Amino acid sequence: MTYALLVVVLALAFPWGAAALARRLAGVLRPREACxxxxxxxxxLAGGTVAALVGLFHVPFLAGLEQLPLARVVEVWPAAVPVATVAGALLLTQLVLVVRRRLRHRSLLGRAWRAAGEGLGDGDLLVVPGREVDAYALPGHRGRPGRVVVTSGMMRALRDQEREVLLAHERAHLHGRHHLLSAVTDLAAMVHPALRSLREALVLHLERWADESAASAVGDRRVAAAAVARAALAGSARSQAPGYPLLSVTSGPVPQRVEALLLPEPAAPQGGVRRAGLALLAGTVVAAASAALALAYGLHEFVEYDARQLIGAGSPSGCSSLWSTLHALFGTGAS
Incomplete structure (x- = not known):
């Protein structure tokens, strides 16, 4: 395997390690920063993955478009066409998955708004009659502003202060536009399987963010913890796992959230060593994506640049220049 192909493989494999570092970093940050x-x-990481695949996909095709014989490229890099074919297939698969996921988001949101149409409005609150125990933040849709949707069953299951916690929690989701963070991460997870762990971690931290906002609103962390626990115990199966675009007080690992609310409010990380560790973790995540983007840019530019040289020269010397560049990047001894 040539050096360049090894770099490509590392660029596509790196998100596994970078995702683990991102989760580790999120675990020591306050919920808002973690999200x-x-x-x-x-x-x-999703952008870096796509960029690396686009770079591979373009090598033989750019060469062909710029009048460099494909046979010449294959002479230097025999795997150019198979690798480009695989990269193209992966890009097409990613596109299909992202589009399907986005359509699913819209379908869920539309169904949720139709179901909420039975509710009675009071400001940003919609109370839906029925025995089902459910509550969630409903993002705006087709010109309609976001709403907090609560069933009458959920309202009956909670005490007065706990209802305040519930409403403050769901309003925090709406005001913080948490559904956008959830949607973006969910779509990114369709690009690379390693990013699914980031989507799962984000669920916890979004709920922790809303939990902390609700605890601040009512001024009692123990009441907030009790409300989260009671709502989860009373909630229906759907309310416990609503998924995007419905963010619910019963989402995520409830025991972990309750335990966090019974502790003092999280503070910013302290200490020079800890800050240095956070900076290192954050830098690693950014470096992973930057390396993939730089790789794709290089794969693209080396063909385009030398192709312009070929056209400008109008002679075989330009072709020789591009061939030399290909040979330097991918060759293993061809002449």
Missing amino acids: WTLTAAAVL
Whole structure:
């Protein structure tokens, strides 16, 4: 395997390690910062993966478009066509998965709004009659602003202060536009399987963010913990795992969330050593995506640049220049 192909393989494999580092970093940050870290890592790593595949896909095709004989490219890099074919197939698969996921998001949101149409409105609150125990933040849709949807069954299951926690929790989801972070990370997870772990981690930290907002709103962390636990115990099966775009107080690992609420409010990481560790972890995640993007840019530019040289020269010397560049990147001794 040539050096360049090894770099490509590392670029596509690196998200596994970078995702683990991002989860580790999120675990020592406050919920709000953790959510942005996970989302940013997902976007960077997904973008890097796509960029690396695009770079591979373009090598033989750019050469052909710029009048460099494909046989000449294959002479230097015999795997150019098979690798480009695999990269193209992966890109097409990613596109299909992302589009299907986005359509699923829209379908879920549309169904949720139709179901909420039976609710009675009071400001941003919709109370849906029925025995089902459920509550979730419903993002805006087709010009309609977001709403907090609560069933009458959920309202009956909670005490007065716990209802305040519930409403504050769901309003925190709406005001923080958590559904956008959830959607972006969910779509990024369709690009690379390693990013699914970031999506799962984000569920916890989004709920922790809303938990902390609700605890601050009512001024009592123990009441907030009791409300989360009671709502989860009383909630229906759907409310415990609503998924995007419905963010619910009963989502995520409830015992871990309750335990966190029974502890003091999380503070920013302290200590020079700890800050240095956080910076190193964050830098590693960014470096992973940057390396993949740089790789793709290089794969693209070396063909395009030398092709321009070929056209400008109008002679075989330009072709020789591009062939030399290909040979330097992928060759193993061809002449």
